[in-house]
Amino acid sequence: MGDPFLNYLALGILFFVAVVLFYGVIAIHDIPYRIAKSRDHPHQDAIHAAGWVSLFTLHVLWPFLWIWAMTYRPERGWGFKAAPTDETERTALAEEVAELRRRVAHLEAQARPVGSPEVRVPTRPEAGAAPELRQDVGAR
Incomplete structure (x- = not known):
């Protein structure tokens, strides 16, 4: 051994x-x-x-x-896209709202010919009442 x-x-x-x-x-x-x-x-x-x-x-x-x-992360959960922070989301929404307002103003300017009367539609008609259109023809 x-x-x-x-x-x-x-x-x-x-x-x-x-x-x-x-x-x-x-x-x-x-x-x-x-x-x-x-x-x-x-x-x-x-x-x-x-x-x-x-x-x-x-x-x-x-x-x-x-x-x-x-697959799980606390900051984004189960998804793959990072969740926006509150400040980032607010900034993005504010930019989108400003862009939409700019587009609406541009479309309104294109839709209304120069010198035509302005048509106003009430924003909140009374319940059951048909909305009335009012034409303001001003003397210029």
């Missing part, structure tokens, strides 16, 4: 490698849960449980868990 010290050293190294591999596999399967936890995922408990189930299904579920954990 050989040197007993080398036999015990080889057995210790073999045991150490087995323990490291065991904990390494568990740590790798915990990655989707850690991602979900850091992103405040609403299904983080389900992802954690499915990670443990994946250990017993020959790691088939793990890629799907990783994708599931990566």
